[in-house]
């Protein structure tokens with residue numbers, strides 16, 4: 034790979050070449066760019082992003098109240114202190130990311146409005162060729178890169194997932210997906226039904242309830258929530274002592290991660306006790322007469338799906354105030370005036386919001402070929418949820434579900450940079466994760482064990498995802514606490530990585 038940080042033109046006119054091409058300028062892509070500048074200062078790189086600006090998830094989602102559901106000390110990068118309340122709005126996260134870009138001069142490396150459509154690997158040249166379209170001009174553009182760093186997230190940004198219900202066309206009001214929220218949506222004084230029970234529904238409900246005639250969260254089944262003050266007492270204390278923000282960030286991260294580790298382990302070891310703790314916190318907010326059993330008691334054990342944090346109990350306060358309510362029932366069909374439920378009741382609505390999730394988007398809707406053959410991603414086996422058998426010079430950042438995504442983006446960042454530096458030192462141009470002979474007959478398992486974690490978008494898209502083996506090296510373990518020690522110790526010469 035070249036030593037220069039500036040791109041070079043290849044023989045094919047108009048094709049720009051970079052050592053590394055990063056797909057996406059969300060929290061992962063911007064993090065990848067930062068790690069490259071610090072850990073591989075000689076490498077040239079470019080970030081290609083479809084949208085008009087950076088932020089990914091935080092740029093796409095614009096519904097009222099949009100905020101993180103995990104704390105920003107751990108969702109923030111390890112290298113840039115988070116100095117505000119732990120649960121942050123999208124605007125705050127974008128502003129933080131903007132500072133990262135500016136402070137590290139990453140802006141010149143990012144090309145917005147570049148939608149990548151294909152990526153083709155040539156073993157003869159040890160090179161990826163990436164075709165993209167400029168969404169502003171419609172021009173086709175081409176890049177070559179030695180290494181592809183996939184930071185495209187896990188869901189399709191252009192459109193959310195809305196199930197098909199009978200009678201949808203007969204409904205006289207508006208149907209909106211939160212992912213494509215119209216800027217001018219007028220919900221003042223209207224009856225709004227939000228279908229869903231996850232973090233999005235829980236955020237939206239209190240954010241719109243005060244302006245609506247009434248806001249109803251319609252859920253098929255309940256979800257676990259945690260609640261508390263949107264503040265970290267230890268951070269406040271340290272700040273009062275004028276401790277440096279870098280130290281506060283580090284100490285608070287350690288505290289949060291320790292507590293999350295304990296909580297996760299308890300969820301597996303004593304699920305019933307944890308369940309009762311979560312439910313009693315909800316009961317304390319909603320009072321003894323509220324039917325917590327029906328509306329807030331999931332049938333699954335805690336942590337099998339993501340547990341959203343409700344800052345300052347705003348969801349529960351909205352319900353207690355009478356402006357918002359929860360209905361637990363199933364949809365029979367849409368009718369002119371709203372939704373007919375299986376129980377026979379009708380929910381009248383002017384606006385129905387389908388907070389029903391995402392379309393899993395494996396590899397950013399990019400058509401991959403390897404030496405002319407289409408890549409069937411589900412035929413590969415994943416190396417630690419970041420590389421794939423038979424796919425040379427490529428890594429994907431797929432974060433954690435039970436801990437903040439960015440913890441893993443930082444770990445993968447360190448690993449990729451170490452791998453790139455190792456390849457340079459060895460004078461090799463290709464790396465392919467490969468099963469060792471003794472691993473080749475191991476049963477191929479789905480990407481994740483549904484007993485472990487089973488949100489709808491993963492279950493709907495499991496057939497598209499790579500396979501895993503029953504050993505930590507060949508799966509995404511979702512275990513930050515193990516990976517934080519395992520990743521730096523990965524032996525790049527143990528035969529798993531085949532170089533060329």
Ligand SMILES: Cc1cc2nc3c(=O)[nH]c(=O)nc-3n(C[C@H](O)[C@H](O)[C@H](O)COP(=O)(O)OP(=O)(O)OC[C@H]3O[C@@H](n4cnc5c(N)ncnc54)[C@H](O)[C@@H]3O)c2cc1C
Nearest residue numbers: 057059060061083089090101102103149185186397437438
């Ligand atoms: C509403 C919401 C709240 C969330 N809150 C949290 C939270 O609190 N904590 C947490 O850990 N996780 C949270 N998540 C999960 C969240 O998506 C991830 O944590 C994280 O933001 C993903 O970052 P990313 O950069 O990997 O991907 P994304 O944010 O999805 O960004 C990917 C980028 O790649 C671009 N891209 C994709 N395909 C192409 C292509 N073909 N060509 C060019 N560009 C492309 C996209 O336009 C996008 O900008 C939340 C998700 C949602 C939807």
